[in-house]
Amino acid sequence: MRVALYNPGWPVMGGGEVYFGVLAEILSERHQVDLITIRPFDLRRLQERLGLHLDGVGLIEVPSEAISFPRGVREWLRNRYALARTYRTLERMTRAYDVAIALESDLPPRLAARRNILQVQVPHRRWTARDFFRALRAHRLTDVRREIARAWYFPRALRRYDLILCNSQFTARVLEENWRPSVPILVVPPPVELPATPIPWSEKREIIVSVARFFRGGHEKNQWVLLAAFRAFVVRHPGWELHLVGGADASGETVVAELERSARGLPVIFHVNAKREEVRRLYRLGKVFWQATGFGVDEHREPERVEHFGIALVEAMGYGCIPFAVGRGGAREIIEPGVSGFFWETIPELVERTAAVVACEEAARMSVRAAERARMFGREAFRERFFTALARVLSGPSIHGVPATR
Incomplete structure (x- = not known):
């Protein structure tokens, strides 16, 4: 055929x-x-x-x-x-x-x-x-x-x-x-590509990962929101890093340059147009996955501006990252709130919820549940x-x- x-x-x-x-x-x-x-x-x-x-x-x-x-x-x-x-x-x-x-x-x-x-x-x-x-x-x-x-x-x-x-x-x-x-x-x-075997929580580091293209307009990924949240988070939790991963074309490189200027002085690492193996490595090391697509958007008026599904979200969960996503669009079909991840609406809420989760003993078990949930989309x-x-x-x-x- x-x-x-x-x-x-x-x-x-x-x-x-x-x-x-x-x-x-x-x-x-x-x-x-x-x-x-x-x-x-x-x-x-x-x-x-x-x-x-x-x-x-x-x-x-x-x-x-x-x-x-x-x-x-x-x-x-x-x-x-x-x-x-x-x-x-x-x-x-x-x-x-x-x-x-x-x-x-x-x-x-x-x-x-x-x-x-x-x-x-x-x-x-x-x-x-x-x-x-x-x-x-x-x-x-x-x-x-x-x-x-x-x-x-x-x-x-x-x-x-x-x-x-x-x-x-x-x-x-x-x-x-x-x-x-x-x-x-x-x-x-x-x-969604998933690891062959589960990633133990003990192998992970104090790393927050976000994987999304760098661009403006449409369902833009709002990395600037994540930078603002991380700025507040790292003051209270020194030693953590934020890794922003994503593809960028010529116009996206301008977005990256602006984000890099905003991130000066912070432990933020950019991985622009990273190869697949580098993305897998970061998923493997990351404890937390942040996603900000749809932040501040009314999904009934502008459904095209929220996350339509969330491939990177599922990938991160498959590697045991605990996900925090804006509770709109396709993300609601992936995360079970409080079971395999969390939704957030404001920057303070993202900071507080992340801080509470990584400090509790339940984190390792939630990592396992996130990976199990991701199997539905392999x-x-x-x-x-x-x-x-x-x-x-x-x-x-x-x-x-x-x-x-x-």
Whole structure:
């Protein structure tokens, strides 16, 4: 069976790329798999960063003049035409495949394989008339243009797919409540790499770890909040270190530079674009994992700005780190409060709860419970959930009225 995996964000090497990368890895064991991209990227670097094995997987680049963030009406219109041309090419190309899977939460392409699956990572709320009015009053014209395009295009695009996969119940609920798709929705949480054996609490050090990309906008990771919390924490608990780990592109390097200036004088270590083995080492040594995505956000008004699932959160738990996350979005499906981790809402609360937990005898047992909880989201669980979903779409009727395979 020939399978195409289209992702416009392959160069980002974030959570979506972990999802699709592992998908490519497990599908390539039995099928011919091609990764399709509209932006060039280094496949070898992708494998090193995300711990993937993609030998035998093809890479096809579809040249595109579309850009991510057009400015002004003229550039926005040019971009719409460029994206339309790109999508027509994708549609023609995917006719040669038995299954095509697209990762696109904004403007999904029209695919023409025998079976077509859309994987939605980011839950977008449908704007109301009041939202448009407020945006116009604030002169947020770029947002207005984007939401007009989404309101017209997104529900029509959903009808072109045989199945929608979501990364969490949270994403699925937002999608269902706002867009009411006519095709089935299944939740298949992302695959998480876990250690083969438990990490003893005695091997861990006074280290707090946070793993998240460095960027601004959208569901930004708010490392500046963690710096503020650590500044207060380390005064009372000297000897602890904060390790900030994450990928950064050219714009992200500016964010890193600002954070480094803010962290001067503190025992804070930055690991920018760290290789996978370095991330594993830090998980192994860390006692605590901090996450600040969604801090101060109303998830009902801006669901796209909270954590949609939380791959790094589960990874850290798998290595026995005690997690502290903002209690919004996908994190609520992972952490059992007071059992396998904690939620927090304010910086003082994060500081106080962390201090209380690391000082108590229960910490080692909670570390074990966190690791046990993470097993629910391991790669084997992902494999089973995905192939169940694939069997469903292959056995059911196609929107194109053609057999599933040749």
